[in-house]
Amino acid sequence: MTPRLLTSIIVTVALLAACGEPQQASTPTATPRSKEEVQTAPANDVPDINVSSILVTRASFPVALAFAPDGRLFYNEFSTGDIRIFADGETSTFSHVEIFSLGECGLLGLAIDPEFEENHYVYVYFIEPVESRDDIGHPVIMRFTEVDGRGQDPTVLVQDLPNTNPVVCGHVAGNLNFGPDGYLYVSIGEMEFKDPAQDLGSPLGKILRIDKRDGSAAPDNPFVNEPGADPRVFAYGFRNPFDFAFDPESGRIYETENGPSNCDEINIIVAGENYGHPMSY
Numbered sequence: 001m002t003p004r005l006l007t008s009i010i011v012t013v014a015l016l017a018a019c020g021e022p023q024q025a026s027t028p029t030a031t032p033r034s035k036e037e038v039q040t041a042p043a044n045d046v047p048d049i050n051v052s053s054i055l056v057t058r059a060s061f062p063v064a065l066a067f068a069p070d071g072r073l074f075y076n077e078f079s080t081g082d083i084r085i086f087a088d089g090e091t092s093t094f095s096h097v098e099i100f101s102l103g104e105c106g107l108l109g110l111a112i113d114p115e116f117e118e119n120h121y122v123y124v125y126f127i128e129p130v131e132s133r134d135d136i137g138h139p140v141i142m143r144f145t146e147v148d149g150r151g152q153d154p155t156v157l158v159q160d161l162p163n164t165n166p167v168v169c170g171h172v173a174g175n176l177n178f179g180p181d182g183y184l185y186v187s188i189g190e191m192e193f194k195d196p197a198q199d200l201g202s203p204l205g206k207i208l209r210i211d212k213r214d215g216s217a218a219p220d221n222p223f224v225n226e227p228g229a230d231p232r233v234f235a236y237g238f239r240n241p242f243d244f245a246f247d248p249e250s251g252r253i254y255e256t257e258n259g260p261s262n263c264d265e266i267n268i269i270v271a272g273e274n275y276g277h278p279m280s281y
Contacts, residue, residue, distance in 0.1 A: 095151030100137025
């Protein structure tokens with residue numbers, strides 16, 4: 001899970017389960033240090049994590065969050081399709097998207113544009129319903145423009161991703177993060193199809209790197225010039241890369257790979273690398 005910190009505040013967010021149905025995450029309990037440790041530890045040893053504040057109540061499965069430069073907290077509600085804002089002690093609805101809510105499908109990723117103060121762009125990844133079908137959904141990346149706390153001008157950036165698996169809506173991944181290079185990175189699971197994770201022509205089981213303006217491939221992506229490859233692919237061979245984070249100093253990408261069973265991983269993502277799924281299981 002990508003850490004987002006505010007001074008002296010801990011925000012607890014429910015996460016999707018590694019395999020199977022989403023579960024509500026339990027609130028972690030801080031382990032207090034002994035009296036001797038507190039007395040001997042330097043004053044700047046660690047932040048005080050024994051004090052927390054509840055910011056938002058009655059949130060319905062808040063699965064992704066991001067802070068705008070002005071301090072407002074944007075968050076997604078996985079199973080309602082509501083994108084919400086918390087600010088000045090109040091919660092309001094930023095926008096709503098129609099979702100296919102089944103298994104691990106719903107409203108997933110959220111990212112604030114690095115140039116938010118100028119363009120007010122907010123990006124979301126969600127699974128939309130497919131007309132006349134109740135067993136599959138379709139992944140979409142959409143951009144909103146924030147105007148006075150409301151999402152305006154919804155613009156679809158990516159709509160050509162494969163539909164979800166009709167047998168089980170799992171391994172969807174679906175998180176968004178901006179890299180220090182200004183490109184939008186997207187995690188896409190293999191949707192329980194497995195084999196496409198090794199197929200460079202498929203976006204499934206991949207981390208994509210795209211232009212935030214139109215969803216096109218970054219021009220220096222590793223497979224841009226490879227025949228038959230999806231030029232948006234940055235790295236491949238993933239099962240369910242639910243989330244990832246950029247080291248603010250080095251720019252290195254750390255990714256969480258979910259399962260199966262006790263095979264969870266934390267990977268350092270390198271452009272063009274193959275991370276082994278499904279060959280490694």
